[in-house]
Amino acid sequence: MGIEREENMFKTLAIEPLTKEAFAPFGDVIESEGRDYFMINNGSTRRYHRLAEVQTDQQGEGIISIFRANPLEYPLHIRMLERHPFGSQAFIPLFGNEYLLVVAPAGTDQVDPATVRAFRATGRQGVNYHKGVWHHPVLTLTENDEFLVVDRSGPGNNCDEYYFDDSVHLELKLD
């Protein structure tokens, strides 16, 4: 369980629009809007090059999967976050639907609830959580939504979970 607190904490997380700048402490935003590109394929294609990198350790390898996800019940009580200590994890929406993100900075084994932030991504934005960044499992808003997921596969436990103490109640509300 999480950090014991004297007083209870109840907080409805503000949901921020996802931007490269705002998300920078947590990872990359994978999008074409407003990004640099160069022409390839004889001028028929724009390459928005190296928007993010796959982080992995020596023993791991980058793999590509599809997650088919369903919405959780809202208002949502954020009881836990997880992190992948050995590699990054990218989610790219395949059907163009908006989705939510809840994150906290990497670097601590306990998550300070005051550092938890929420973002709303458009259906044209993917994200790449950097190694060790705390995040809630995928938060789609659409039934049977699908995401392309690029992350690290390999030996060892690459998924740490952190559960907030009962004295902390963080929630996400949809407007």
Ligand SMILES: NC(=O)N[C@@H](O)C(=O)O
């Ligand atoms: N567990 C798993 O593969 N999914 C999570 O990592 C997630 O971020 O959704």
Ligand code: NI
């Ligand atoms: Ni994850």
